[in-house]
Amino acid sequence: MSVAFAKEESAEAASETVLPPRPIPDRINLVTEAGLRMLQEELARAQEALKAAGQLEDVNERRRQSAVPVRDTRYYAERVRTAQLVPAPTSNAVVAFGHSVTFRRDDDRIQTFRIVGDDEANPSQASISHGSPVAIALMGKAVGEFVPFGQSELEVLAIS
Template sequence: MSVAFMKEESAETASETLLPDREISPHPNLVTAEGLKAMELQLRQAREAYEAAQAIEDVNERRRQSATPLRDARYLAIRVSTAEVMPAPTSSDVVSFGSRVTFERDDGRVQTYRIVGEDEADPKAGSISFVSPVARLLMGKAVGDVVTVNEQELQITAIV
């Protein structure tokens, strides 16, 4: 093999192993108790994946396999250590962190989301971050209240 190929492979390997850190949000790291447990599990899994990669003999492959779990472990260690577990809502009078809120849109669609921390938010699974535009507008509102998002009205129909 030519020296040029070896250098190219090394440059490629370096770019795969020098992943940029995941961005840390400037917002308070509020989480639900379930969210903290999930992050702790993800942190354990990232550390285990990193340790498993360390057993790979080929140094380039070891670096490639270590890059993502190492980056994730650094991120999750910070997020777990700075997490502020919020108590479950004690009332369903108004929307608050941890509430499950149902609202109806102008077009008749009815949606339900739980308001959670940034790292645990998954809109497809029914949860949104407390810093999302919709959550910010809903917080502090009661059943029957209407908020406007992108020129569309949302009417709160239930809070759990």
């Protein structure tokens, strides 16, 4: 095909289709079995989207459609590569990664969260990252313990 008929974006416009990388937490990448499966599924989904975008004939549209899958493939490939699978806790004596912990705040609110990896954490679904301030405060504590937390304290009510 003649160059005269090829529509090519400027370098500036092409660079707009390159997204900045997704930030990767600097702490250890602990994962539950479900968390590892989720990472692997997201990686496969991103790779499929990248493959589909690669099939597009228009180079400019291919760039646009590839931007998110390229970024996500890099992110999930790194997260799968660095994942450290933590087996489910075998004891409920103290709060550990993978546990659900119920605690009371100073204002008498009772909350329950499962402590999971960064990518699996979703507070609206009752899971928090092992690197969150609440999880850090609760790790290693037993039922009945009071845990200093900022200007208040948390009371561990149950571990499962």
